[in-house]
Amino acid sequence: MISKVLPAIIFAAFVVAAAVVLCVYAPFATAQTSGSPDAPKTQLDYEFFKTRVEPIFLKKRSEDHARCYVCHQVSRHGGGPLSLELLSPGASFWTEEQSRHNFEVVSKLVVPGDPSLSLFLRMPLAPEAGGLADTHQGGRQFASEDDPDWKNMKAWVLGQKAESSSPQ
Amino acid sequence: MLFAAVPLAAATARIYVTNRGGTTIDVIDPATNKVVEVIKGIESPEVVRFSPDASRLYIASRSVDVLDVVDRKSGKHIKKVPLSGWANDAAVTGDGKLILICIRNTGTEATDAGALDIIDAKSLEKVKSIPVKRGLHDVALTGDGKYAAAGSPGGQFITVFDLQSMEIAWEVQYDQGVLPLIIESNPDGSGHRIFAELNRTNGFSVVDFATHKEVDRIKFPDEPKGFGPGCEGISHGIGIAPDNKTLWANSRPANSVFVYSLPDLKLLGHVSLPETPVPGKAPRGGGPAWITFTPDSKTVYVSTCGTKSVSAIDVNTMKELTRIPVGEMPDRISTLVLP
Numbered sequence: 397m398i399s400k401v402l403p404a405i406i407f408a409a410f411v412v413a414a415a416v417v418l419c420v421y422a423p424f425a426t427a428q429t430s431g432s433p434d435a436p437k438t439q440l441d442y443e444f445f446k447t448r449v450e451p452i453f454l455k456k457r458s459e460d461h462a463r464c465y466v467c468h469q470v471s472r473h474g475g476g477p478l479s480l481e482l483l484s485p486g487a488s489f490w491t492e493e494q495s496r497h498n499f500e501v502v503s504k505l506v507v508p509g510d511p512s513l514s515l516f517l518r519m520p521l522a523p524e525a526g527g528l529a530d531t532h533q534g535g536r537q538f539a540s541e542d543d544p545d546w547k548n549m550k551a552w553v554l555g556q557k558a559e560s561s562s563p564q
Numbered sequence: 565m566l567f568a569a570v571p572l573a574a575a576t577a578r579i580y581v582t583n584r585g586g587t588t589i590d591v592i593d594p595a596t597n598k599v600v601e602v603i604k605g606i607e608s609p610e611v612v613r614f615s616p617d618a619s620r621l622y623i624a625s626r627s628v629d630v631l632d633v634v635d636r637k638s639g640k641h642i643k644k645v646p647l648s649g650w651a652n653d654a655a656v657t658g659d660g661k662l663i664l665i666c667i668r669n670t671g672t673e674a675t676d677a678g679a680l681d682i683i684d685a686k687s688l689e690k691v692k693s694i695p696v697k698r699g700l701h702d703v704a705l706t707g708d709g710k711y712a713a714a715g716s717p718g719g720q721f722i723t724v725f726d727l728q729s730m731e732i733a734w735e736v737q738y739d740q741g742v743l744p745l746i747i748e749s750n751p752d753g754s755g756h757r758i759f760a761e762l763n764r765t766n767g768f769s770v771v772d773f774a775t776h777k778e779v780d781r782i783k784f785p786d787e788p789k790g791f792g793p794g795c796e797g798i799s800h801g802i803g804i805a806p807d808n809k810t811l812w813a814n815s816r817p818a819n820s821v822f823v824y825s826l827p828d829l830k831l832l833g834h835v836s837l838p839e840t841p842v843p844g845k846a847p848r849g850g851g852p853a854w855i856t857f858t859p860d861s862k863t864v865y866v867s868t869c870g871t872k873s874v875s876a877i878d879v880n881t882m883k884e885l886t887r888i889p890v891g892e893m894p895d896r897i898s899t900l901v902l903p
Contacts, residue, residue: 460586460892462608466627472650474699474718475674482672523842523870530840530848530870535585535893 438509443558445502446495448548453480453498454489457537457545464520467534477505478516511550521546577858578900579865581874582609584626585893590874592865594858597876597886603639606632611653611896615685616660618902624651624665631665631681633688636900648679648693653702653896657709661685662727666700666714667693676718680725692730696723702744706773708753715742715760717797722760722771734776740764743797744854746804746811747773748826756827759804759811763797766817770829782829784815784822788836791819791849801866803855805879812855812864819849821866823882833882838871856899867894 453464466472470479479501481494490498505516512518520537521527529536538546578600579592589609591601608626615622620642623632630644631651649670656663663683669676676699682692698719705712711733712725720741726733736758745760755773762769770780784799793816801814804826811824820834839847851870857863863885866875874894876885 459604460588462585462587462627462892466608470674471669471672471676472626473674474676479674523840523848526843531851533585533869533893535583535869535872537585 438555440499440503440506440508440552440555441557442496442499444552444556445499447558449502449552450490450495450498452545452548455545461537462534464534464537478502506553508553509555511553514553517546517549517553576902578902579856579858579874579897580612580621580900581867581890581894581897582611583872583891583893584608584610584869584895586891588891589623590890590894592874592888592890594863594865594876597888599888599890602891610651612898613654613656613663614898614900615656616658618900622654622656622663624654626650631663631683643688645683645688645690647690648681649677650699651681652700653714655703655705655712656685657705657727658707659709664703664705664712664725664727666703668699668701670695678716678719680712680714680723682727682730694725694730694732696732697721701742704745704747704758706747706753706755707749710753711747711755711773713745713747713755713758715745717741717743717763722758724755724758724776736771736776736778738762738769738778741797743800744802746802748804748808748811759802759813761797761799761802761813763799766798766815768799768802768813780829782824784813784818785831785834788818788820788834791817791839793817801852801855803857803864805857805861805864806859807861809861810879812866814852814855814866816849816851819852821852821855821864821877835875835877835882835884837866837875837884838868838873838887840870853895854897856897858899859901865897865899867897869893869895 456463468478468480469482473479480498481490507513518527519532520529522536522539523530525540577594581590587607589603590599593600606625610624613622621634621636629647633642649667652666652668654665663685665681667679670679671677678696678699680694681690684691698716700714701717703712703714713722715722720738722736722742724733741763743761747755748757750756758771760769767783769778772779798816803812811826812821814821820836822834823832825832837852838850840850841847850868853867853869856865862879864877864879874888874890878885
């Protein structure tokens with residue numbers, strides 16, 4: 397009844413993460429590229445992130461869940477891997493510079509082109525749907541991969557571009 | 565804040581569960597082990613504590629830097645007391661005069677700076693904020709209410725506060741972060757020992773209150789094992805039954821709560837805790853979080869964050885009585901004694 401693989405990996409990862417009092421899962425190693433060396437590399441699109449992903453962090457998506465930003469703002473996250481910039485007093489969204497920084501931070505939790513290996517997608521997803529949200533302090537933010545916000549996040553990981561983005 | 569309609573049961577206690585991943589606090593009637601009330605509209609609640617007469621709730625959350633003082637029966641807000649930063653645990657002195665709040669971060673940076681905020685329960689004003697080097701996580705009181713001990717995960721220390729002078733009395737420095745802790749008091753209420761969980765120790769530390777030194781580090785048995793650490797720390801949740809006969813401490817690698825006799829710290833056994841089912845794979849540990857007891861010491865309650873449940877366990881038989889579904893990511897859990 398006891399998984400002999402995942403817990404061991406989790407434990408190894410925990411030793412690294414313990415100093416920042418967060419959970420980091422080794423199987424979901426961060427990377428900026430994916431696939432074989434000859435395969436086209438998936439590029440993460442900043443404009444898509446800013447317009448379709450970043451708003452999710454601030455959004456009250458249901459009555460039953462805390463907003464991502466509540467725990468993931470830098471002063472509440474103890475130096476954890478998904479530490480978002482602190483909103484300026486009175487601001488309802490990040491500045492361009494802050495969004496660029498958030499993009500860099502979140503990109504490190506993504507394997508471009510591979511949702512299954514992207515901690516950013518697996519951590520808030522319910523275990524019943526293949527995620528790790530039972531170990532996420534924010535809990536099951538997404539009940540299934542059909543959640544529209546989760547789909548947006550996945551689209552970004554898969555390299556979808558915003559309409560306003562320049563061709564690369 | 566909304567209080568859902570509740571039939572009033574004839575019990576003498578309530579168990580409050582903060583659902584930190586959500587916006588609710590569940591209230592369990594230990595007579596029926598059912599949720600009899602849901603307090604809604606508090607984003608990421610951290611803790612609920614109570615005035616000794618049970619008339620007031622003191623609620624802290626991760627979303628706003630205030631202590632929310634609420635009339636328990638009506639649900640009406642009495643006051644929002646500004647705090648020095650993001651609050652974690654809280655405690656109320658036995659005479660009800662002081663409310664102590666662990667501040668996890670007074671600043672805006674990733675590296676936390678901590679404090680112990682002290683609120684006068686009569687005026688509902690912050691009378692002092694005692695700064696410490698790093699953020700504070702949990703706090704416990706001596707039986708006589710003269711001292712409080714608080715642990716720091718980032719700073720890897722326990723600070724003991726003298727509540728009469730409202731100054732730091734002494735500290736214990738560790739090699740790893742300090743998570744939940746509890747104080748064992750002498751019959752006269754003075755401090756005897758601190759039992760503290762550490763984030764890389766599958767067990768707990770024992771600090772002698774008289775000498776201010778760590779005198780032992782108890783390691784949990786090697787079995788059961790294999791459940792991984794869950795999040796935040798491998799041992800998380802520790803409590804002393806009100807009759808002072810047993811100490812209960814959670815282990816995430818064992819996905820269990822271990823039971824020790826007091827004062828001799830002899831291992832009595834363990835109770836396996838709920839696992840998280842994962843389709844197509846072996847289940848994961850449920851991530852036991854915090855512990856509380858009924859006032860008669862007959863039942864212990866363990867919140868299990870990954871399974872969205874609270875386990876009610878019979879203290880004498882060490883058997884799980886029932887599993888109570890609660891909200892998202894249940895964390896701190898506390899007992900209200902009704903007059």
